[in-house]
Amino acid sequence: MKKVSIDRRRFIKLSTLSGGGLMIGFMLPGLPSFGQTIPDCEFFQPNALIRISKNGEVTIFVARQEMGQGVNTSLPMIVADELEADWKKVKTEIAPYGSMANGAHDTGGSQSVLTDYTTLRKAGAVAKAMLVAAAAKQWNISPDKCAADNGTVVNTTNMKTISYGELVCVAATLPVPAEVTLKSPKDFKLIGKEQKKSNLKDILTGKAKFGIDLKVPGMVYASIERCPVLGGKLVSVNDSEAKEVAGFIKVVTYEGTGKPMHVRPGVAVIATSFWAAEQARDLLKIKWDVGQGYKANTVELFNTMAVRSKQPAAIEKFKKGTVNPIKIASQNSHIAEYKEPFLAHATMEPVNFIAQVKGDNCEMWGGLQLPDWTVNQVAADCGFKKENIKVNLAMIGGGFGRRLHFEFAIEAVKIAKQLDTAVKVIWNRKDDIRFQGYRPANYHRLEASWSKSGELQTWYHHVLSTSIAVMTDGPQTPDPSENQGGAMADFYYKVPNVKTGYTNVDFNINRGWLRSVEICMNSFPVESFIDEVARKMKKDPLAFRLSLLDGREMFLVGEGPGAMKQYPQRIANVLKLAAEKIGYDRPRKKNHFIGVATHSFIFAKSYAAHAIEIELLGPKNFRIKRVVAAIDCGIVINPDGLKNQMEGGLAFALQQALKGEITIQNGKVDQSGFHNYQLLRYNEMPPVEIYTIASEEEPGGVGEVGLPTVAPALCNALAAAGYRPRSLPLKNEGFSWG
Amino acid sequence: MASFQLSVNNKSFSVEAEPDMPLLWVLRDMLDLTGTKFGCGVSACGACTVLINDHAMRSCQVSVKAAAGQTITTIEGLSEDGTHPVQKAWEKVAVPQCGYCQTGQMMTVVGLLKQNKRPTEEEIDAVMSQNLCRCGTYHRIKEAVHQVIEEINK
Ligand code: FES
Ligand code: FES
Numbered sequence: 001m002k003k004v005s006i007d008r009r010r011f012i013k014l015s016t017l018s019g020g021g022l023m024i025g026f027m028l029p030g031l032p033s034f035g036q037t038i039p040d041c042e043f044f045q046p047n048a049l050i051r052i053s054k055n056g057e058v059t060i061f062v063a064r065q066e067m068g069q070g071v072n073t074s075l076p077m078i079v080a081d082e083l084e085a086d087w088k089k090v091k092t093e094i095a096p097y098g099s100m101a102n103g104a105h106d107t108g109g110s111q112s113v114l115t116d117y118t119t120l121r122k123a124g125a126v127a128k129a130m131l132v133a134a135a136a137k138q139w140n141i142s143p144d145k146c147a148a149d150n151g152t153v154v155n156t157t158n159m160k161t162i163s164y165g166e167l168v169c170v171a172a173t174l175p176v177p178a179e180v181t182l183k184s185p186k187d188f189k190l191i192g193k194e195q196k197k198s199n200l201k202d203i204l205t206g207k208a209k210f211g212i213d214l215k216v217p218g219m220v221y222a223s224i225e226r227c228p229v230l231g232g233k234l235v236s237v238n239d240s241e242a243k244e245v246a247g248f249i250k251v252v253t254y255e256g257t258g259k260p261m262h263v264r265p266g267v268a269v270i271a272t273s274f275w276a277a278e279q280a281r282d283l284l285k286i287k288w289d290v291g292q293g294y295k296a297n298t299v300e301l302f303n304t305m306a307v308r309s310k311q312p313a314a315i316e317k318f319k320k321g322t323v324n325p326i327k328i329a330s331q332n333s334h335i336a337e338y339k340e341p342f343l344a345h346a347t348m349e350p351v352n353f354i355a356q357v358k359g360d361n362c363e364m365w366g367g368l369q370l371p372d373w374t375v376n377q378v379a380a381d382c383g384f385k386k387e388n389i390k391v392n393l394a395m396i397g398g399g400f401g402r403r404l405h406f407e408f409a410i411e412a413v414k415i416a417k418q419l420d421t422a423v424k425v426i427w428n429r430k431d432d433i434r435f436q437g438y439r440p441a442n443y444h445r446l447e448a449s450w451s452k453s454g455e456l457q458t459w460y461h462h463v464l465s466t467s468i469a470v471m472t473d474g475p476q477t478p479d480p481s482e483n484q485g486g487a488m489a490d491f492y493y494k495v496p497n498v499k500t501g502y503t504n505v506d507f508n509i510n511r512g513w514l515r516s517v518e519i520c521m522n523s524f525p526v527e528s529f530i531d532e533v534a535r536k537m538k539k540d541p542l543a544f545r546l547s548l549l550d551g552r553e554m555f556l557v558g559e560g561p562g563a564m565k566q567y568p569q570r571i572a573n574v575l576k577l578a579a580e581k582i583g584y585d586r587p588r589k590k591n592h593f594i595g596v597a598t599h600s601f602i603f604a605k606s607y608a609a610h611a612i613e614i615e616l617l618g619p620k621n622f623r624i625k626r627v628v629a630a631i632d633c634g635i636v637i638n639p640d641g642l643k644n645q646m647e648g649g650l651a652f653a654l655q656q657a658l659k660g661e662i663t664i665q666n667g668k669v670d671q672s673g674f675h676n677y678q679l680l681r682y683n684e685m686p687p688v689e690i691y692t693i694a695s696e697e698e699p700g701g702v703g704e705v706g707l708p709t710v711a712p713a714l715c716n717a718l719a720a721a722g723y724r725p726r727s728l729p730l731k732n733e734g735f736s737w738g
Numbered sequence: 739m740a741s742f743q744l745s746v747n748n749k750s751f752s753v754e755a756e757p758d759m760p761l762l763w764v765l766r767d768m769l770d771l772t773g774t775k776f777g778c779g780v781s782a783c784g785a786c787t788v789l790i791n792d793h794a795m796r797s798c799q800v801s802v803k804a805a806a807g808q809t810i811t812t813i814e815g816l817s818e819d820g821t822h823p824v825q826k827a828w829e830k831v832a833v834p835q836c837g838y839c840q841t842g843q844m845m846t847v848v849g850l851l852k853q854n855k856r857p858t859e860e861e862i863d864a865v866m867s868q869n870l871c872r873c874g875t876y877h878r879i880k881e882a883v884h885q886v887i888e889e890i891n892k
Contacts (some may be wrong), residue, residue, distance in 0.1 A: 068837070200829060200834065246756055350776065350777070398838060398872050644832075644835055644875075673782060679870050682866040
């Protein structure tokens with residue numbers, strides 16, 4: 001058995017741990033050196049993040065990609081707070097790619113706020129210090145007789161003020177201070193106060209430009225027919241009928257790639273409009289050699305996993321004490337198996353990308369969650385020098401991890417190489433649902449035993465899934481269980497003997513990171529199983545959980561600088577808050593049932609619990625009456641953004657619990673649109689309340705923490721009503737809801 | 739190719755297009771009105787909703803030929819500066835997350851209220867359940883819809 005230490009999410013490795021992050025004092029090329037007066041200066045730009053113009057307008061550049069999670073508001077708020085800017089005069093812009101250090105644009109894993117928090121504060125503080133120094137110079141007084149406030153500097157002796165705009169020309173000549181003092185959190189003016197999205201007005205008036213809205217002069221359009229089975233090859237294409245479509249330009253073919261992105265071979269129709277390209281594409285006659293991949297079948301995959309789950313895991317993830325296998329459950333032990341399907345991202349903005357190749361140079365336009373990796377891979381797969389690739393980032397109409405993958409960029413460049421104009425590739429909805437890196441299918445076997453006196457003694461969790469790392473790194477990956485582990489070293493319930501392991505079961509479909517990735521995959525079985533165990537022990541599931549959490553000290557997960565802190569008490573606290581707010585202890589109406597679940601999103605330093613009340617309307621027919629979410633994410637930057645993420649997380653997770661499912665037969669994905677990959681709908685959104693634990697801990701990330709406990713809380717409510725769903729989505733288990 | 743006269747947002751446009759080209763692509767790619775979004779192309783998401791003669795319609799399902807001569811309103815023409823009551827309610831409630839579906843959501847509400855200023859809860863549910871939002875802003879859409887209804891019936 002191979003032993004692997006705790007894994008961290010790949011995007012964290014790619015960005016923060018590789019020494020990335022933002023750099024302050026980072027001068028933009030072309031600006032004059034310090035100490036010189038700048039004739040006709042128009043603005044002051046002390047670093048790549050902040051520009052203050054003469055009219056007092058403050059532009060804050062946002063390096064992380066905005067895709068609905070609100071970084072274009074929360075990150076500027078952090079800067080503006082230290083800068084003492086007037087928020088009404090703050091504009092935000094996408095930071096040009098290349099203006100920041102490597103890794104600065106990477107967006108994923110709920111990492112933006114927690115990674116950038118201190119750097120952004122410093123950037124704001126540096127600019128403020130320079131503006132204060134400029135005012136002091138102007139007034140010929142000591143800087144400690146000056147204070148910054150709401151876009152002005154105040155002379156604290158005579159209360160005269162001067163606006164930031166009036167100071168830019170002097171500030172621009174001053175040296176950047178090496179050290180700055182940051183505000184005490186109690187003095188925060190913006191952080192912690194609800195702010196609306198910085199681009200709200202643009203969204204509401206239709207002016208906001210997403211990647212799909214961009215145009216490049218001379219641009220043509222492409223629609224692509226891709227090999228239906230992963231690993232297949234193009235045999236032939238006949239475009240004689242397609243050619244007849246008005247607007248048709250030509251057909252371009254390209255070969256697929258292997259790891260990391262698994263671009264499928266494609267036949268792209270180039271046309272003067274996307275509509276024409278689509279029409280012509282329908283008329284293509286293509287022969288594919290699908291290779292051996294056609295054998296892939298999800299029904300068989302789950303059968304294999306079920307059989308394999310009873311055998312020892314291939315990789316040991318975590319071990320504490322002694323855990324012996326339990327073959328048959330007794331009065332003092334319990335066994336359960338759970339399964340969850342492949343899932344698609346299905347972002348509202350269909351995937352799209354623009355590329356243009358001119359000789360040795362390549363330019364790209366669109367949304368990318370990992371632009372650095374994209375550039376490296378496009379260079380490698382398409383034969384460009386990295387420095388000859390230019391990226392123009394765009395706002396993303398829903399990310400959820402879809403654009404951590406970038407096979408669409410490689411495709412677009414492969415096509416652009418064969419054209420002498422820019423090309424915009426748009427994936428239609430069918431393409432989007434049928435071809436992507438899916439959230440892996442997964443299967444779990446859990447076993448637990450307890451003493452006669454009711455003390456939980458052993459906990460065993462065997463996770464089986466179709467590894468993401470095997471797809472991105474190839475079968476030789478150092479850790480196929482990366483992003484997939486079960487309860488590991490971070491397992492928060494107090495149990496003396498714990499053993500967890502992972503087995504990869506390979507399957508011919510690409511896999512990728514979907515919002516909450518492994519935490520969602522594992523919370524469902526873990527938080528369902530603890531509930532099952534409590535019920536079998538005839539204990540209240542809430543009290544039982546708390547007995548295993550309350551009073552438990554913080555412990556470290558992992559070693560060295562990458563070690564993470566796990567706080568069982570914070571996990572208990574959010575659970576208590578959710579239970580209290582839903583009225584867990586109050587008498588319940590007839591046919592009303594409550595389920596709870598809690599967890600820590602350790603990578604994002606956030607904790608959340610859900611309590612869900614359902615009404616049973618008939619056999620296997622229920623209505624969700626109320627959802628209460630409680631969260632502890634340390635210091636909250638934008639309470640409105642936090643609420644948005646928790647509400648949206650609920651909708652996203654409910655879709656997974658109720659109906660989300662990708663199935664594969666003969667190597668082909670069965671689903672092809674919103675009619676058979678159903679999203680949650682307006683009438684299915686339950687009433688939701690969000691409660692936050694006040695905290696002075698460093699801020700955590702909130703983009704994903706709102707998902708993992710939704711499905712188990714709902715299933716635990718159903719268990720209270722007499723059902724125990726162990727397989728998602730619930731639609732397949734005969735449930736209906738209204 | 740044929741030539742069509744379109745009336746969009748009180749302006750008249752002449753476009754050369756295949757008669758069955760959906761209005762969606764004419765608006766987005768020819769008239770540069772990109773506030774109307776492509777989400778599915780098959781009437782399954784509502785992102786492309788515009789008003790045609792005051793009815794909310796899926797522009798992915800209306801050919802340019804059928805649209806010619808009708809009165810078309812897109813999000814860009816809903817108000818000069820985002821002050822239509824629906825936009826104002828959306829702003830107040832801070833509905834959007836990524837924002838991609840929101841122009842379609844708002845146009846659907848505008849269409850609904852043009853036909854009926856006091857729709858019942860069931861009517862709202864039936865209409866709004868046809869517009870998808872992957873970010874899950876439904877909770878806020880509901881609140882905003884109720885605010886507009888209250889506002890316009892004052
Ligand atoms: S694009 Fe028209 S309904 Fe989806
Ligand atoms: S706000 Fe993102 S899809 Fe609705």
